[in-house]
Amino acid sequence: MRGLSVVSDEVAWVSGSNGYIGKTTDGGKSWTWTQPKGYEKLDFRDIEAFDAQEALIVNAGSPAYILLTQDGGQSWKEVYKNTDSLIFLDGMAFWNRKEGIIFGDPIDNRMQLLKTDDGGMHWHNISNNLKHTLAVGEAGFAASGTSIRTHANGSVWIATGGTVSNVYYSSNKGKTWKIYPCPILQGESSTGPFSIGFANAKEGIAVGGNYLKDRERKNNIVLTYDGGKTWAKPQIPVWGYRSAVEHIEGAFWVATGSSGTDFSIDKGQTWINLSTLNFNAIQKAKAGKLILLTGNRGQIAQLVPVQP
Numbered sequence: 001m002r003g004l005s006v007v008s009d010e011v012a013w014v015s016g017s018n019g020y021i022g023k024t025t026d027g028g029k030s031w032t033w034t035q036p037k038g039y040e041k042l043d044f045r046d047i048e049a050f051d052a053q054e055a056l057i058v059n060a061g062s063p064a065y066i067l068l069t070q071d072g073g074q075s076w077k078e079v080y081k082n083t084d085s086l087i088f089l090d091g092m093a094f095w096n097r098k099e100g101i102i103f104g105d106p107i108d109n110r111m112q113l114l115k116t117d118d119g120g121m122h123w124h125n126i127s128n129n130l131k132h133t134l135a136v137g138e139a140g141f142a143a144s145g146t147s148i149r150t151h152a153n154g155s156v157w158i159a160t161g162g163t164v165s166n167v168y169y170s171s172n173k174g175k176t177w178k179i180y181p182c183p184i185l186q187g188e189s190s191t192g193p194f195s196i197g198f199a200n201a202k203e204g205i206a207v208g209g210n211y212l213k214d215r216e217r218k219n220n221i222v223l224t225y226d227g228g229k230t231w232a233k234p235q236i237p238v239w240g241y242r243s244a245v246e247h248i249e250g251a252f253w254v255a256t257g258s259s260g261t262d263f264s265i266d267k268g269q270t271w272i273n274l275s276t277l278n279f280n281a282i283q284k285a286k287a288g289k290l291i292l293l294t295g296n297r298g299q300i301a302q303l304v305p306v307q308p
Contacts, residue, residue, distance in 0.1 A: 001014045001015065001016035001017075001020075001022075001280065001281070001294035001295060001296075001298055001299070001300065002015070002016060002043075002045045002046070002142070002143060002144055002145065002280045002281055002294065003015030003016060003044050003045055003046045003047035003057065003145055003281070003294075004047065004144070004145070004281040004282070004283045004292060004293075004294045005047045005048050005049040005055065005283065006283045006284060006285040006286065006288075006290055006291070006292050007049050007050070007051060007052070007285065007286055007287070008285050008286070008287050008288045008290070009027055009285055009288035009289060009290045010024075010025055010026060010027050010052075010288075010290075011023075011024065011025055011049070011051060011052045012024050012027075012028065012049070012285070012290065012292055013047050013049040013055050013073075014047065014292075014294050014300060015044035015045070015046070015047040015057050016043070016044060016294070016298070017043045017044075018035070018040060018041065018043075019035040019036060019039050019040040019041060019042050019044065020033060020034075020035055020044075020298070021033070021034050021035070021036065021044065021047070021055075021057060021073055022298075022300070023049075023052070023055075023072065023073055025052050027290055027302075028290070028292060028300065028302050031300070032073070034073050034074075036057075036067055036076040037076075039059075039065065039067065039076070042059040042061075042065065043059055043060050043061065044057045044058065044059050045058065045059065045060040045089075045090070045091075045142040045143075045145055046058050046089075046090075046091050046092045046142070046145030047145070048092050048093070048094055048100065048120075050097055050119070052072055053069075053070060053071060053072045054068075054069065054070050054119075055068075055069050055073070056068050056079075056092065056100075056120040057076075058089050058092050058102060059089070060088060060089065060090070060142045061088060062082070062083065062084060062085050062086065062087045062088065063081060063082060063083045063087070064080070064081070064082040064084075064087040064088070064089050064104070065078060065080065065081055066078075066079050066080035066089075066102070066114075066120065066123060067079065068120050068121065079120060079121055079122065079123065080114070080123045084107065086105070086107045087104060087105075087107065087112065088104055088105040088139075088142070089102055089103070089104040089112070089114075089142070090103055090104055090105065090139075090140035090141060090142040090145075090147060090148070091103060091140065091142060091145045091146065091147050091148040091158075092145060092148065093148045093149055093150040093156065094150060095150045095151075095152060095154060095156075095173060096152070097119055098116075098117060098118060098119050099115070099116065099117055099173060100115070100116050100119075100120060100150075101113065101114065101115050101116075101148070101150065101156055101173070101174055102114040102115075102123070102148075103140060103148050103158050104140065105139040105140055106133075106134040106138070106139060109133040109134050109135075109136075110127050110128075110130070110133060110134070111127060111130055111132075111134055111140075111158070111160075111168070112125075112127050113125070113126045113127045113129065113130060113174060114126070115173070115174055126174050129170075129174055129175055129176065129177065130168065130177045131177070132168075132177065132179050134160065134164075135163055135164040136163065137162045137163030137164070137189060138160050138161070138162050138163055138164045138165075138166070139160060139161070139162050140158070140159070140160055140161070141161060141192065141193075141194045141208070141243075143194045143195070143211070143243035143244070143280060143281075144194065144195055144243045144244040144280050144281035144282075145281065146195040146196065146197065146244050146245070146246075146281065146283075147159045147160075147193060147194060147195055147196060148196075149196050149197060149198055149204075151198060151200075151201050153171075153201055154170075154171060154172055154173045155169070155170065155171055155201060155227070156169070156170050156173065156174060157169050157196055157198070157204070157228055159182060159192070159193040159194075159195075159196045159206055159208075160182075160192065160193075161184075161186055161191055161192010161193055161194070161208060162186070162188070162189050162191070162192055163186070163187060163188075163189070164186060165181070165182040165183075165184050165186040165191075165192045165193055166179050166180065166181055166182055167179070167180045167181075167182045167193075167196070167206070167228045168180075169227065169228050180228050180229050180230070180231075182206060182222065182228075182231055183219075183222060183231050184206055184208055184209075184219055184220065184221070184222050184231070185208065185209050185210060185218055185219040185220055188210065190210050190211050190212045191208070191209065191210045192208050193206040193207065193208040193222075194207065194208040194209075194211070194241075194242065194243045194244070194257075195207050195208065195242065195243055195244045195245045195255075196228075196245070197245040197246055197247050197253070198247065199247040199253075199267070201227055202224075202225055202226055202227050203223075203224070203225055203267065204223070204224045204227070204228060205221065205222070205223055205224075205245050205247075205253060205255075205268045206221065206222050206223075206224075206231065206245070207220060207221045207238055207242035207243075207244070207245040207255045207257075208220055208221075208241065208242065208243075209240065209241035209242065209257075210241060211241050211243070211257075211258065213241070214240050214241035214257060214258045214259040215239075215240045215241075215259050216240065216241070217237050217238070217239060217240060219233070219237075220237060220238060220240070220241060220242065221233070221234055221237045221238050221242070221245075221255070221268070221271075222234075223267075223268050223269075234264075234268055234269045234270065234271070235269045235270050236269070236270040236271050237271060238255045238257075238262045238271045239259070239260055239262050239271065239273040240257060240258075240259035240260055241257045241258060241259060242255040242256060242257035242262070243256070243257045243258065243280050243281070244256050244257070244279075244280065244281045244282045244283075245282075246282045246283055246284055246291075247284075248284055248291065248305070251264075251265055251266050251267045252264070252265055252305070253267070253268050254274075254282055254291070254303065255271070255282075256279040256280070256281070256282045256293055257279070257280075258278045258279075258280070259276065259278070260273055260274070260275055260276040260277065260278075261273075261274045261275045261277065261279060261282070261293070261303075262274060277295070277301070278295050278296055278299075279293040279294065279295040279299075279301065280294055280295055280296070281293065281294045282303070290302070291303040291304075291305070
């Protein structure tokens with residue numbers, strides 16, 4: 001399970017391999033599971049849910065599909081299909097209920113960008129808005145759906161890795177773009193930033209590393225205080241490769257990955273290891289306090305912060 005969308009303290013959706021989609025309406029106590037008919041072999045790496053009835057899912061690999069449900073997952077409508085052998089969609093994020101964006105690995109050295117203005121019913125290719133050509137071996141990671149993030153002010157950040165690591169930033173919902181170097185571990189196909197998160201329009205954290213060496217702590221986290229233009233290393237890094245980072249509240253952050261979960265209470269400057277359990281994604285409720293993590297073999301966990 002790599003896709004995760006926590007809507008409220010009651011409603012959350014997850015997605016994963018073999019076409020599985022899960023939903024809870026009681027804060028995670030019980031789950032209903034479904035496999036959209038005809039899509040049972042897909043790996044749904046990202047999911048965006050708006051409530052208990054409406055959600056979008058996107059798979060990794062080719063052909064690429066985006067599916068929409070408006071009846072709580074009972075039925076799914078195919079709203080996008082791309083049969084290009086090189087298509088590989090990495091992540092999805094929304095500014096509001098109507099406007100959202102998806103990015104994918106480059107085709108002919110051009111990052112693939114899709115945008116919707118009607119809640120996911122239709123998707124438009126806006127790849128030509130990004131004039132920059134990606135380096136050979138530069139691509140995205142679909143490890144948790146969080147290497148792309150949006151902010152309500154119209155901002156969107158996309159992190160790439162591999163041979164080169166960059167952060168692509170747009171202040172106007174993908175119309176124009178700027179590129180900022182990201183000084184995290186890079187240079188190999190298994191290295192780079194796997195997730196980015198923002199506390200506000202300026203303060204953010206990128207985590208990653210090398211997923212093939214998931215216990216190494218070499219340059220696997222960087223911090224920004226100017227919206228991604230520049231990045232700095234923390235005093236004490238996360239405790240291994242991390243595929244997801246989430247701002248919880250105030251100075252409190254959590255990062256997770258295949259070798260464990262860490263937390264910080266000083267805006268990411270120092271990190272304390274919480275667990276060595278294997279998880280892929282973490283998210284706090286958009287409207288609420290519920291924090292969920294998803295992992296291998298359908299494992300879902302709830303993180304409950306303890307007040308001192």
